[in-house]
Amino acid sequence: MDPKNPSTAPSYALFTNAQHTLMNTLTSSNVNLNIFRLIVQYWQETTYTDESNYDLSTRAINDAVWNSLYRDVLRDLQEAKNLIPKDVGDATTQKNELAITDIMAVVTWYYLVTTYGNIPYSEALDINNPFPKYDDAKTIYYDLLNRLNTDITNLTTSGGSFGGADIIYGGDIAAWKKFANSFKLKMGMTIADDDNTKAKTTVESAVAAGVFTSNADNAVFHYISTPPNTNPIWVDLVQSGRKDFVAASTIVNTMKALNDPRLDNYFTLDANGGYTGGNPGASSNYATFSKPDETITAPDFPATLLSYAEVEFFLAEAVERGYSVGGTAQQHYNNAVTASILEWGGTLAEAAAYLAQPSVNYLTAPGTWRQKIGIQKWIALYNRGWDEWIEWRRLDYPQLSPAIDAVSAIPLRYPYPVNEQNVNRANYEAASTAIGGDLVTTKLWWDKY
């Protein structure tokens, strides 16, 4: 027996690690892993601007994301699923834990499939098949929806589950049920431009079963203020002592024009006491510009997986698309913006004043519903670059210009990892052909416009 590395492990510890790793991956601002804040122009780099200009290959970011989600999250969830039936005696608890574990897996798969397109799925996570084939992205996606439905059915509110090992909800089954339905809403809306019928039934059934109704429902991972359990942003920005990021001019200018009350929650004051951001792709003096606010860079700033504001934006969109979810688009839009302002520490009065402005008011704000919702969602999803990257590709608002020294167009997907090209070549090549080329500009199936 390896005294250092145990050869058996408790299933809940694998679950906890997977949850932690997933949240770290989604939240990280490390240029080797998560550069979505730069892509959607929330932030901008100071000296080394490679990532602001979409250079994914130098740091093999496409490999890092893939490895993190498959190897460090899904593998552990898979192992937890294998062990739960042996570890947990109570049948209801066992079923609940398996359902929650699978929900975490569906969430992880969602980010993989919306980042790369076709990926190994049916043959994945099986070491007997070291070179798995890639499956069609849409087929995977529909299977994920089926899994999510089964998981929701399998959750028994009265039963037990992970308890403290579940850092997000502390094992609260009702909360998980609400989360699963809200995530189902998100998954349904994601494919609305491709398969309106499927989107409609998915969204309507999710809403009927009950989605988030306030910020109290938010899926939030709480970090601790002492290392090593801190927010990865604190690690990247504060602990490291590095000064790599400032605000991007794009979002700062937009928020200034809208008199957005969240500006002081998002960014620090610049050298002149105002709010300015660096231009995407250009090198920017750290001292000159506004920087990510101290709230965000605090060691215990929580990471959000899904928020009430986001749910309300989806509902507004659902109304616009003619789905039966109740309410008007404006009501949902107002709820979303208000929830976001409250979530960031603002007041109801601030929200009301903000919404009263013609440029923000849903009835008078410029453009189509895609533009109105797109712009406000972009602002609301600040600090959640990965999610905004999905929404931006889907809604096509805000209209972002590529960075100044861009090595490509703004990525619409990530290229497959270099390791896959080397070791899993035949399957890689088949997948590249199937999706229309392994390029950052290849649109995924749900990205129609």
Next chain:
Amino acid sequence: MRKIASLLTVLMLLCAFAFAQTRTVNGQIKNDKGETVPFATVVETGNTKNATKADADGFFSLKIKEGSTITISAAGHEDKTVAPSSGVMNIVLVTTGAMKEVVVTTALGIKRRPKEVGYANTTVKGDQLTAGKAPNVGAALSGKVAGLTIYNTNQAVNSTPRIVLRGNRSITGENQALIVLDGVAVPSNTISYLNPNDIESVTVLKGGEGGILYGSEGANGVLLITTKKGNNAKPQISVSSSVNLDQIAYLPKFQKEFGSGSGYGFTWYDNFRPFENQQYGDPYDGSIRGAGRKSPDGKWLELPYQFVPNVRKKIWDVGVTTQNDVSISGGDANSTYYLSLSSANVHGVVPKDEYHRNSVRFNSSKTYGKFKASFDGTFTTDHSQRTNADFYFYALNTPGWIPLDKLKDWRNNYFANPNGYFNDYYNNPWFELDNNRNDGRNNYFNGNFTLDFKPTSWLDVFFRAADAVTNSSGKSWTNRFDYTDYAKGLLADKPITEDPRYNDYSYVWRARNSPIVGGVSDGMSYGNRFNTDLLITLNKTFGDFTTKLILGNNMQQRTSNSVNVSSSNVIIPDLFNVSNRSGEPGASEGNTTLHKVGNYADLTLGYKDYLFVHGSVRVDMSSAFFFHGKNVAGEDSTRATKLYTYPWYGGDVSIILTEAVPSLKNDILNYLKLRAGWNRNGNDNLGVYSLVPTFSPGGGFPYGSTVGVTVNNTFPDPNLQPEFFYTTEAGFEATLWKNRINVDFSWYNTKANNQVMQQQVSSATGYTVINLNAAKVNNNGIEAEVRGTVYKNKDWTVDLNANYSYNTNKVVSLIGGLDRIQLNGDGSRAQIFAQVGKPFPYLVTTHFQYDSVTGKTIIDPNNGWPLLATGAVNFNNPALSSLLPQGTTTPKHDLGLGFRASYKMLTLAASAEYRGGYVVYSALGNTMSFTGSSAKTTLYHRQPFVWPNSVYYDNSTSKYVDNTSIAVREDIANYLGWGDYGFSNGTLANGDFFVSSGAFWKIRDASLTFNFPQRWISKLKVVRTASLAVFGRNLYTWLPKDNYWTDPEFSNTTGNGVGINVTGNTPPARQYGATLNVNF
């Protein structure tokens, strides 16, 4: 076991028949110098049929008729007839100076006559090893044995060389030879601390055959080190003292034309920046310029803008090694003892690097009738103090006009202090030297205890218990340094001068962007290797047949334990304690235990003393191959119930043709032995716990009191087996011209199958690596050694020796149709592969596109600079393939030459070595191109030029057209093409640019020894002999023209993927010194 028992009974019965009217004579044969005489013939005088041979230690036993005498004869000694007496007789022979019978020490310390040994071996005597005063045994053996390649991979004060016999067989497993000290296998690092002066001889068993009795550990050949023992004589005291100087021998070729600058503008004038680490500014013009930035009081480090000659050589120290040894040895008729004390102090070429080693060695033996007991123990303690900073790298990042040797005083000189040092991106190397250090201590104990019982002349029972213990502690630390607000630019934000080239930032970039927070890492480790051997040796002669049967058992237990704690910052400067930190400390611990049991048998049959057939078999059981529990699929492992063993076996035959067919023997051919052998051996060095899938604590845990664990990334196949090597070898040994010339030739072929591969898999499996048995490698070569005395008279002796080896291997297949796996690399620009169909390690690099028809370089017609090949990998048509095959990185040819001439009391000895037939990649060269310090960056003087022998693609004709007019664009010629990692087809991305032949000729060592004449020292009474020697090592190295950089032996690894040299190797040094030896 039952078979062995009955064999014993038969042998005992045979002896009993000879019991009538006889007496038994027991004795030991020595010469007039007190040395034992091995393998002497003892005959009942007048009855040649009643004879026996003494053993390797000179012991014999013979039954003779009452009243007979015995006659003893031994090569190199006068015959002697003596009357028997009771007890163990001491018989002393007089030496004649002719060739003596020698002993070959083989596995487990078993001594054999050279005649019997059917596999290649070479013995190097202690005085040959110590002639050049090499710091460790590995370096001393370089170039002295055919088939033995020593890679002296770096210049550090306590480096361990890579030791490989007959090239590489295993792609990812062990290829280094087993080190055996006085019969006991010891950890490979032993060679780095063993005192060379304690060594009697080193015998190299080249193939796996000689190592079968060590089981899988011996599969890669064995270096048997025999240490000096006492002898049965008066006490002798030896004192030796030596001083050795190390001096940087040569440095890479530097450019001397351009100063500080980087890609700021289009012209080199625009590119000048006084705070740059890169050296792409305008040409040196001798004008006075300010380096770096102004101090708070407005002063500036003003320097002439011109190259300072030898500045990069002056920063290295002259290394000094002093070593003092005292030994005392002696004994009486029944006992021996040997005691030595040694102290070595090394001051390295890297300033402030120190290494101290003290050792004490004691051994003694005592004979009590039929029992002999011995003890041997060495205690060594060493202490190294080194910098962790890559001093060389920092030095290369210093433009040539900066007098680095005058900026040592970083504590007091503002311009040497981090706050004021000119370089914006890299700190002062002198500061790094003092503030980023490692302090390591090791205590080694190596000891064994033996008991030998010899009830009769034909039976010997031998037991040995040995222990090798290592206790280590090490501390690495970087100090905290707080930059001033002035350096960070927090006080002022104003330009330095009117000249825009001085005004990039008003602050020191380092100060603002890379704070020096410090950190401490403190660790301790313990390793123990306990080993027992039981050997039963049976020797018996039946008429013309001799038999030697050895039955043995070996048990091993290896345990290790390590603990490390670390902090990632230091709160109070200069206090290097993990508790002086903020945040959680890092902590880790590792424990392993491995058990191994081997049983073996070894039989040698001789016929008429000219034909020998030998076979050995060993069956190993290793806990590494036990797997209790369930595999990942949840099934019970087959190994949980089954005892898993691996047999290793081999056989060889040798025939002395000159004795079998005496007519062959003549004045020219004195001795000819042919030998051939076959064996199966293999690597089982999987490491402990390799068959069990494991979990580790997740990053960022514990989370409060919540634990998180993760599945490890390597998937172990629970059915893993060892790697199997099948070797066939043949050779001959001949002695020519009155025994003056010895020739030894070998041919061998090894098929290494079933290799354990760390196969990269799609990480969509949830793992990144799977361990599998796959891959085959063929390895073959020849070795030849010639040594002899070419001239000899009363005053003169001239000995010459040469050894040559040729080795090549070929990767036959890898796992599942895979073409290649990577062993080492420098980013994507240079990778070292095991590539199917090629020898490994095999270097491939990125390269410029070339026209496959004319071989000319293809340039981009828009800027005149070559295009980097980006096509799919295709080794058959590499013109556009992104990777270009370069060749193997281990030498195919290795030639060693030795020379020794003595005239009266003077002896001159020298050895040289050539290696060739391989390439190396210089990551050092890449670093030098980035910094702009390399002469290779000024091939075209950084001015626009037409790329020689180039073509471009003409769109109108769809053909490659010779380029005679399109010159390289100015900004590419003066910077981008040479020194910018961001320029995607610059030389920095072109690995081909940094490949050179690995060939070299080196004068390994040379020494001149003066033996004080007896008439001088006889007056001193107590002094018996004395000598004074001057010596040098690595005195000169010849490198091919395309090697701009460094010693091709240097490598960033001592693993299987050698062939990439880096700044961490430091520049090569030459050594010279003197030694005084006095024997009392």
